[in-house]
Amino acid sequence: MDWMQIVSALALGLFVVFLFPTAINMMKNSPKGSAADWQSVIVPMVIIILFIMFLIQLV
Amino acid sequence: MNRSFTTVSQSSTSALATNKVLRNTYMLLSLTLLFSGLTAGLSMFLNMPPMTYMISVIGGMVLAMFVLPRFAHSSAGIGIVFLITGLLGFGLGPMLTMYASLPNGGNIITLSLGGTGVIFLGLSAYALATRKDFSFMGGFLVVGFLLVLIAAIANIFLQIPAMSLAISSVVILIMSGFILYDTSRIIHGGEDNYVLATIGLYMTIFNIFISLLQILGIMGKDE
Structure with a gap:
């Protein structure tokens, strides 16, 4: 196995460990969004997916 | 009457402060992106080896997580932002050459x-x-990002191109969510430090660019 793979995996693993308490804290303390709130996110995300598909067609 | 004057005055002061953070963030972001472009060009010119990317990303993340928060409220913070973004740009060189x-x-x-x-x-x-408040996305985005990181660790060893494509696609959507979340935080006064706001937005742009490169690279090979 390539040493670069091991170092990359270790670095990402450490990043996950450092990010974990923040994730738990944000999960507990983030305000809950309504259906309308989520709809306002889903629409631009669908547009981005379509845009990426358009970019793929251009390659 | 006096109270309403005070309220109007306080809200306009807060709006001015928010506009200032937003303006400074976009100014610093533009400069750091230009600087990254320059260091990426330098790295391509010097024909740096592939490991440069890994070393630069690890160095950039260590600086962003442990050094920048200590200096974010001083002028040294701006220098550290340029160091991080320059380092990340330099790391892009071998990938762009490839x-x-x-x-x-x-x-x-x-x-x-x-x-x-x-x-x-x-x-x-x-x-x-x-001017919508996207703070409700915070928990979802961070947990989603953690899951993507775990999948990325698995794929370092599995090396499945379809999984790589899926990870890149999800990263773009999560980073897009972070753009909404971070911009909304600046607008609503949740982030009043333009140095930290800049590095957050820079990281989203960097990740979207890398993921798009991977998606278009994989799909381009199929033609």
């Missing part, structure tokens, strides 16, 4: 760069125009 050597490599790089710009500008304009 993509440029592909038959349609120039096209892939140009489309990734343009696509990243369109996604960032479009989502920023959306958050600024609607």
Whole structure:
């Protein structure tokens, strides 16, 4: 196995460990969004997916 | 009467402060992106080896997580932001050299760069125009990012191209969510430090660019 793979995996693993308490804290303390709130996110995300598909067609 | 004057005065002072943070963030972001472009060009010119990317990303993350928060409220913070973004740009050099050597490599790089710009500008304009509070996305985005990181660790060893494509696609959507979340935090006064706001937005742009390069690179090979 390539040493670069091991170092990359270790670095990402450490990043996950450092990010974990923040994730738990944000999960507990983030305000809950309504259906309308989520709809306002889903629409631009669908547009981005379509845009990426358009970019793929251009390659 | 006096109370309403005070309220109007306080709210206009807060709006001015928010506009200042937003203006400074976009100014610093533009400069750091230019600087990254320069260091990426230098790295390509020097023909740096592939491991440069890994070393630069690890160095950039260590600086962003442990050093920058200590200096974010001083002028040294600006220097550290340039150090991080310059380092990340330098790390991009070998990857860009590799993509440029592909038959349609120039096209892939140009489309990734343009696509990243369109996604960032479009989502920023959306958050600024609607002035919606996207703080409800915080927990979802961080947990989603953690899951993607775990999948990325698995794929370092599995090396499955389809999984790589799926990870890159999810990263783009999560980073797009972070653009809405971060911009909304600046607008609503949740982030009053433009140095930290800049590095947050820079990281989203960097990740979208890398992911688009990977998606277009994989799809381009199929042609």
